[in-house]
Each structure stands twice: as C-alpha cells, then as structure tokens.
C-alpha cells in the first residue's frame with residue numbers, strides 16, 4: 001500500500017514538473033537556465049507567459065471603473081465593437097428587419113444605437129446635465145475620445161462619470177434587448193431614473209464617492 005502511495009506521489013510530482021518544464025520552454029528558457037536561476041519570481045514568469053501587448057487607450061475606462069461588473073463587461077464589448085447589433089448579425093445571416101427598436105426610424109448599428117439614436121440622445125443629454133457637464137452628447141467615437149482625455153483620473157467626479165458611461169451603455173443595450181426579446185419597453189426617463197438609483201446604491205460603499213453623489217441627489 002505504502003509503495004503505491006509513494007508511486008502516485010512521485011507520478012504527481014513528475015506531472016507537475018513536466019508542466020513547469022513546458023511552461024519554461026514556452027517562454028524561451030531551457031533546463032540549464034532554470035537550474036542556474038538564483039531568484040524565482042512568479043510575477044516575472046506570469047508576465048513572460050502572458051506576453052506584452054500594446055495597451056488600448058480606453059483601458060482605464062474599463063479597468064478603473066467601479067460600476068457593476070455587468071456594466072463594464074458590456075462597455076468592454078462595445079469598445080471592441082463586439083455587441084451583436086443587427087448590422088453585425090447581417091454580416092453572417094439574412095436579416096430583413098434592420099430597424100432600430102429604440103426609435104423605429106433608422107437602421108441599427110452600434111454608433112446609432114448607443115449615441116446617435118433620438119432615444120439614446122435623450123438619455124445622454126440628461127445624464128450629462130445630471131453630472132453638470134454642459135454640452136450635448138456626441139457620437140460614440142468622440143464621446144470615448146473625450147472620456148479618455150478627460151475622465152481617466154482617479155477623482156470622485158471622474159469615477160462617477162466612468163460609471164455613468166458604463167451604466168448608460170449597459171441600460172441602452174438592455175432596453176434594446178427587452179424590446180426585441182420580451183416585448184417590454186421603458187421611456188428614456190425611466191431608464192435614467194433606474195441608472196441614477198443604481199449609481200447611488202453602488203457609490204454608497206465607497207466613502208469618497210458617496211460624498212460626491214450626495215450633491216447629485218436629484219433626477220435631471
């Protein structure tokens with residue numbers, strides 16, 4: 001019995017060491033290099049395995065976003081232009097109905113759905129007014145560019161702006177899906193109120209953000 005256990009233990013060690021050996025080989029070390037190592041840094045090995053890639057300019061909008069994870073996930077997909085809009089689906093399937101379900105006037109693509117649509121414009125203009133940002137909402141590309149230049153620092157105001165951007169994108173996408181798949185609809189004002197309530201709940205956990213949202217205790 002003892003012999004079998006010892007054998008299994010040795011087998012496990014062998015498999016682990018084989019895995020490690022493969023891992024080192026993947027990042028360009030041979031056995032002699034590893035044996036000669038005086039210091040072993042998991043961080044360095046992890047970075048070498050992961051490899052370095054060019055950083056996207058909008059990374060702080062997603063990574064430094066204290067909004068709900070589902071908001072930042074949808075924002076991440078939108079920034080990659082990977083949301084399955086009708087324009088995108090039409091690339092690989094026959095789609096007769098290309099109409100935007102929010103305004104029922106134009107064709108649906110990501111730029112239209114998230115910013116150029118009348119419905120989306122209504123949502124953004126009120127959210128910007130709520131945040132005391134005195135300007136009209138622009139198109140998707142300009143809005144992201146503005147956010148990268150003006151809202152990536154770690155101040156409470158800018159953190160709340162990033163949350164609002166992620167939450168707004170999420171709720172517009174949800175509204176579109178609810179109309180298509182559940183035949184339910186909300187007005188732009190209902191969407192705005194829900195998002196503002198969710199931002200207040202979310203910021204209550206972080207004292208510096210909570211102080212800031214106390215001044216935003218109203219609906220635009």
Ligand SMILES: [Zn+2]
Pocket residue numbers: 100101102103104105106112113116117118119
């Ligand atoms: Zn529309």
